[in-house]
Amino acid sequence: MIKAHNISYKIGNKPILKDICVSFQPGKINLILGPNGAGKSTLVKVICNQLKPQEGTVFYEGIDIKNTSVAELAKVRAVLSQNTELAFPLKVKEVVTMGRYPHFSVNPTAKDEQAVQEAMHFFDVEEMADRDYLTLSGGEKQRVHFARVVSQIWYPSGKGCRYLVLDEPLTFLDVHYQFQFMHKLRELLKKQDLVIVGVVHDLNLAAKFADHLVLLNNGELLASGTKEEVLNAENMKTAYRLEPVIHNDERGMYLFFE
Structure with a gap:
């Protein structure tokens, strides 16, 4: 599991992330959503140890990643x-x-x-x-x-989880390969020791494939949980300033914007 606890990050005096607390479980597709400038890529870089937060700690299996060498972290x-x-x-x-x-x-x-x-x-x-x-x-x-x-x-690894972190992986892919890739992630998750965290923009792909969603807005955690808990009308209006029509049936959840 990856746990980000009380993460805050600034560039100069500008706050990019504000007291973020989230966790990402193995065996699930964990996806991070949010409008441009919400802090998605910054959060990814923090949980990968590519950026050092001014406040807060990131844990991999309960171990502070600051206490893990770059070489050892790269193996998992x-x-x-x-x-x-x-x-x-x-x-x-x-x-x-x-x-x-x-x-x-x-x-x-x-x-x-x-x-x-x-x-x-x-x-x-x-x-x-x-x-x-x-x-x-x-x-x-x-x-x-x-x-x-x-x-x-x-x-x-034989010692714990493996971690796959993907910052906007669907860039450059046509619709066929976007769906193929998400199905490939599902296949990879048959190995229960894998933690997958990704950033995506397509809300309907997130609704179809994600097991756990994190929604950021203006550097703050707006919502975290299932697609029903996160992709509701109130959250969509707050984050994207658009009111969705939400359709949910046996095929899954779909969002339409007019």
Whole structure:
């Protein structure tokens, strides 16, 4: 489990996060929502230890991440950031192998090679293995990075949970691959030691796939819980300044805005 306790973060005198308390459980798709400027990406960076909050603590399995070395954390926690561009030519397989860097010092072992191959197969990019990454489309590059980050934590740690943190992973993907990716996350969760936290903008995708939602607004925690608890008319009006029509039937919840 990841627990963020009383997190506050400022840039200069401007508060970005204000006393945030949230937790993310294993075996669930945990998604963070909110309008632009709500603090979503900042929260992700704080829980990944990429930013140090002025106040508050982040715990992984009850352990303060400040007490875990970067090298050790990288063996169990993989992060897909918004900025994933590479400026130099590499084969797709070489890019995916970058995910295994925390696990070997000079050359990848057979176990690392297997993780790379299986992750590429899982995300349907193995046929691109020998292609130049720079020649790929935006969506193809994103799928390669899915394979890279998941290869990093492909094997159970044997010591606790693994953590997959995704900052706007659906960028560049068409509708087909957006749904495919969310279904892939569901498949990954069959391994109950995995904690998945992601930032998304599509409220209907969140309603369809999320087990737990966190809604931020102006750096504050507006709501946390199930889709019914979070995606209600009052919260949507407060965060997005639009009143939704909410439809809920046997197929799931859908939000319409007029």
